[in-house]
Amino acid sequence: MNRLFSTHPWLSPALFVLLMVFAPLLFGGYVLYIFTLVLIYTLASFGTNILTGYTNLISMAGAVFFGIGAYGTSILTTHFGVPLVLSMLIAASIATVIGLLLALPVLRLEEVFLAIATLGFVVISVEIAKSSGELSGGENGMGAPAPSLFGLPLDERGYHLFIAAMLGAALWVARNLSQSRFGRGFLALKGSETAARSLGLNATGLKKVAFGVCAFYTGLSGALYAPVVRFIDPSLFSIMVSISFVSMVIVGGLGSILGSVLGAIFVIGAPQLLTYFGFDQFQRALYGVAMILALMFLPDGLASLFKRKQGAAPAPKGMP
Numbered sequence: 476m477n478r479l480f481s482t483h484p485w486l487s488p489a490l491f492v493l494l495m496v497f498a499p500l501l502f503g504g505y506v507l508y509i510f511t512l513v514l515i516y517t518l519a520s521f522g523t524n525i526l527t528g529y530t531n532l533i534s535m536a537g538a539v540f541f542g543i544g545a546y547g548t549s550i551l552t553t554h555f556g557v558p559l560v561l562s563m564l565i566a567a568s569i570a571t572v573i574g575l576l577l578a579l580p581v582l583r584l585e586e587v588f589l590a591i592a593t594l595g596f597v598v599i600s601v602e603i604a605k606s607s608g609e610l611s612g613g614e615n616g617m618g619a620p621a622p623s624l625f626g627l628p629l630d631e632r633g634y635h636l637f638i639a640a641m642l643g644a645a646l647w648v649a650r651n652l653s654q655s656r657f658g659r660g661f662l663a664l665k666g667s668e669t670a671a672r673s674l675g676l677n678a679t680g681l682k683k684v685a686f687g688v689c690a691f692y693t694g695l696s697g698a699l700y701a702p703v704v705r706f707i708d709p710s711l712f713s714i715m716v717s718i719s720f721v722s723m724v725i726v727g728g729l730g731s732i733l734g735s736v737l738g739a740i741f742v743i744g745a746p747q748l749l750t751y752f753g754f755d756q757f758q759r760a761l762y763g764v765a766m767i768l769a770l771m772f773l774p775d776g777l778a779s780l781f782k783r784k785q786g787a788a789p790a791p792k793g794m795p
Contacts, residue, residue: 496639500632507631508703509747514638515699516743520723520735521649522692526685527721528730529661533586536577536593538716539600540570540690544697545619545707546604546611552620554610559623563698567691574690578683597714604709616708619701638699645692649732657684665730693720719743726769728776737777741769 499510519541526532547566551557557565581592605614622634629637652658660681663671668678701707710716719742727738745765773779 496636499635503632505751507635509744509751511631511635511638511703512700512747513739513744514635514642515696515703516719516723517736517739518642518645518699519693519696519720520727520739521645521732522689522696523720524724524727524730524732524735525649525652525661525692526689527724528665528728528734529658530664530682530685532582532682532685533590533721534581534593534686534689535590535714535717535721536574536596537689537693537720538597538712538714539577540574540693541697541700541716541720542600542604542707542709542711543570543573544694544699545701545711546617546697547694548698548701549617549619549707550610553618558626559620559702560625562620563695566698567695570694570697571687571691574686574694575683577690578686582679582682582686594714594717597712597717600712601709604712612708614709616706619705619707621705622702634702641695641699645695646732652688653732657681661685662730722766726766726776728778731776731778733781734776734778741766741777 496514499507519537522540523534523537526534544563544566547569548559548562551562551565552559577593577596581589584592604611607613611617622629622631622637624633624637653661660671660676663674663676664678664681671681672678697711723735723738723742725738726741727736728734746759769777
């Protein structure tokens with residue numbers, strides 16, 4: 476079995492996605508809601524992993540892109556009558572543009588200074604959302620559109636499958652990106668920026684591409700999130716949202732598609748399931764202990780559980 480997963484590295488994440496897609500359909504209700512959230516946050520985890528897992532850039536701006544996706548979709552659909560799917564793509568594109576503009580000044584910084592700088596943009600975005608007036612409801616928030624596809628309303632199961640289809644497409648794109656010249660450039664940049672520059676790679680350009688991809692994926696996840704909760708407010712831009720994205724990547728496994736899936740299950744699904752099974756009073760404590768143990772005994776993330784143990788293995792050509 477391990478040999479099969481090693482030979483076909485896309486098989487593990489594909490099986491997990493299929494499990495999350497079809498298993499909750501048997502239950503519906505709150506269980507389906509939890510799995511829908513996991514799919515949405517897996518998409519955001521993909522984007523964060525491309526940025527952090529590939530280029531070693533730690534950005535705390537994930538909440539900015541997530542909020543832009545959610546608010547952009549809601550505003551375009553509610554105030555301007557744009558179809559939901561089109562508004563999602565427009566909102567994700569706006570998040571991408573914002574991400575590229577944000578990359579211009581912050582990429583001059585490194586390591587912790589980069590994280591602090593992007594954290595400042597999170598604080599600014601919260602204040603903008605609070606003071607935006609009637610367009611977004613200000614501090615009171617605003618209603619989000621009901622799930623629909625080409626004007627046809629979707630129930631919770633239908634929208635869950637729609638999100639799964641979007642996630643599957645994103646998984647395919649992420650896999651192809653990891654094997655493209657950009658993916659190889661990202662890996663070289665992760666190993667050593669100095670060495671990558673000496674090989675003639677445009678390190679700054681690669682970082683901008685990573686920022687843009689991260690912003691698009693995270694913005695699209697926010698756009699998909701809004702119709703699920705049906706109400707959004709400035710808390711979407713909070714620092715805790717950004718921390719949750721980074722936590723998914725670290726706990727799941729840096730530079731791993733499967734790690735993005737497992738990280739979303741652990742960070743988003745586990746607390747919800749603890750509440751569902753009646754451990755809401757101990758939820759934070761149990762979740763915190765589980766995260767500490769995972770980081771102590773699995774420093775390479777949960778994805779390392781599915782890797783074949785071997786001696787001197789050749790360096791991977793792309794995301795496992």
